[in-house]
Amino acid sequence: MSSTKLAHAVAGYIAAANAQDINAVTACFTEDAVVLDEKQEWRGISAIRIWAENVSKKYRPTLEVRDVTHAGGKTVIAGRVSGDFRNSPVQLRYAFDLDGEKIRRLEIA
Numbered sequence: 447m448s449s450t451k452l453a454h455a456v457a458g459y460i461a462a463a464n465a466q467d468i469n470a471v472t473a474c475f476t477e478d479a480v481v482l483d484e485k486q487e488w489r490g491i492s493a494i495r496i497w498a499e500n501v502s503k504k505y506r507p508t509l510e511v512r513d514v515t516h517a518g519g520k521t522v523i524a525g526r527v528s529g530d531f532r533n534s535p536v537q538l539r540y541a542f543d544l545d546g547e548k549i550r551r552l553e554i555a
Contacts, residue, residue, distance in 0.1 A: 452514060455549050456521050456542050463498070464508045471498045476548040483554040505529040509540070519543065 452460070455474045462470030472495045475481075481488040481497055488497040501507065507529035515522045521542040528535040543551035 452511075452523075453521060453542075453544055453547075455544055455547055456523070459542075459549060459552075460509055460511065460523075463502075466502045466506065468495060468498050468502060474549050475552075476545050476550050479548070479550055479552070481552045481554070483552075505531050507531075509538075510535075512537075 459471060459474040462474065472491055475491055475494055477491050478489070479491065479494060481494050483497065483501070486497075488494050507527050509523075510526040510528070511523055512526055513524040515524075521544070523540040523542070525538055525540060526535045527538050539553075539555050541551075541553040541555075542549055
């Protein structure tokens with residue numbers, strides 16, 4: 447992993463998601479945040495809670511950070527995701543846009 451430190455919100459999101467802690471996951475986002483995952487958009491904290499609950503129940507994913515870069519105002523993480531899904535583990539890219547100490551936008555591809 448790169449030696450680049452992660453912002454508090456990003457590190458908190460990863461720890462919470464890996465622990466399947468939905469309350470802690472949603473606490474990392476702004477009220478009007480957007481998540482793009484699996485070709486769907488989840489807008490607002492209520493929708494993000496539903497997304498996080500569904501992902502946790504369906505896949506039980508854990509993210510191992512492999513690399514961190516900062517480009518265009520985004521924190522981009524390349525990671526290895528393991529869980530209850532076919533072809534586990536897979537390599538995914540997480541692009542975070544922050545608004546102060548919270549995540550404003552997360553794109554997972």
